[in-house]
Amino acid sequence: MKRKAYIPIALMIVLLSVSAACANPQSQQTQGPSLDHVHITMGYRPDIQFSPLYMAIEEGFAEEEGIEIEITHLPETEAVQLVGVDELQFAIVSGEQVLLARAQGLPVVYVMAWWQDYPVAVAAPKGSGIVTPSDFEGKRIGIPGLYGASYIGFRALLTSGNLTEDDVQLDVIGYTQVEALSQGMEDAVVVYANNEPIQLAKLGVSVNVIRVADYVHLASNGLITNEKTLRENPDLVRRMVAAFRKGVAATIEDPEHALEVSKRYVDGLDAADQSVQLGILETSIEFWKGENVGHSDKNAWENMQQVLLDMDLLQAPLDLEQAYTNEYVE
Numbered sequence: 001m002k003r004k005a006y007i008p009i010a011l012m013i014v015l016l017s018v019s020a021a022c023a024n025p026q027s028q029q030t031q032g033p034s035l036d037h038v039h040i041t042m043g044y045r046p047d048i049q050f051s052p053l054y055m056a057i058e059e060g061f062a063e064e065e066g067i068e069i070e071i072t073h074l075p076e077t078e079a080v081q082l083v084g085v086d087e088l089q090f091a092i093v094s095g096e097q098v099l100l101a102r103a104q105g106l107p108v109v110y111v112m113a114w115w116q117d118y119p120v121a122v123a124a125p126k127g128s129g130i131v132t133p134s135d136f137e138g139k140r141i142g143i144p145g146l147y148g149a150s151y152i153g154f155r156a157l158l159t160s161g162n163l164t165e166d167d168v169q170l171d172v173i174g175y176t177q178v179e180a181l182s183q184g185m186e187d188a189v190v191v192y193a194n195n196e197p198i199q200l201a202k203l204g205v206s207v208n209v210i211r212v213a214d215y216v217h218l219a220s221n222g223l224i225t226n227e228k229t230l231r232e233n234p235d236l237v238r239r240m241v242a243a244f245r246k247g248v249a250a251t252i253e254d255p256e257h258a259l260e261v262s263k264r265y266v267d268g269l270d271a272a273d274q275s276v277q278l279g280i281l282e283t284s285i286e287f288w289k290g291e292n293v294g295h296s297d298k299n300a301w302e303n304m305q306q307v308l309l310d311m312d313l314l315q316a317p318l319d320l321e322q323a324y325t326n327e328y329v330e
Helices: 009-025 048-058 076-084 095-103 148-160 178-180 196-203 227-232 232-253 253-261 274-288 297-308
Strands: 036-044 067-073 088-091 106-113 120-125 140-143 167-174 188-194 209-213 220-228
Touching: 009 167, 036 048, 036 076, 036 232, 048 067, 048 232, 048 253, 048 274, 067 232, 076 095, 076 106, 076 120, 076 220, 088 120, 095 106, 095 232, 095 253, 120 148, 120 178, 140 178, 140 209, 148 188, 148 297, 178 188, 178 196, 178 227, 188 196, 196 209, 196 274, 220 227, 220 232, 227 232, 232 253, 232 274, 253 274
Parallel strands: 036 067, 036 088, 140 167, 140 188
Antiparallel strands: 088 220, 106 220, 120 188, 120 209
């Protein structure tokens, strides 16, 4: 019978240390600073239009700023509430959601204007005679729903045309605008100028696009956080804004590369029509450009508040200086 060999405890500790070092060579080197975990939520599903965030991660801009980004997807109304109660640090939402949330006592703050103009529009077939908001009168118009940015933008267009909802036949059709218009089920549809018109053109349907941005300047999609985060960790907000801005700039500079990067995040994007997806991204980029990417315009917020007051979605004006800030963009 062979005797068992026992290793002295001191020698075992040395061997384990050597083994661990061999298994993880980095353990012998000085570890870099840990990254701050950032949780951000945006639109209800991954999409090519979120490519600046994907670029911020994949191109290393977030890491440069000492953060790692975790992405989730939720409807805007849910996202703004979770940020408001400090269950989430950041979200991408439209300007009207910020004002509506603050009217309910949720202390959310808009810290970076990603979209410099409102992308909502109405699309109508060429030759329909629908070329301005006043031409909506008496027409059958499809809209995703009586809520959110599409509804806000459409109401702003109606006001520009001196019309009310009573002057049109408004049909709730969900997100079937392309089918509804191409099959002649509606006279016009409420769309995003950077999306459905590109898809309709691919189908050979030429349309007039009546953009909100051509009639009124409204606060659009941007990055929000909450007052607690701004108070307790302003440097984190500043670094998140910086990483995001770098992602936007890189996407503007090379949209084709951004499309390739986005395929790692958007299921089915590699199988989608690449010309359509690139067209959507390039059209979106036109809404992002500005002299100072990320800067909020006071006039856009005043106009947005007035639209909400006219719709009775706000009962009284808010202190807009509490709703947004350019401090983290300067």
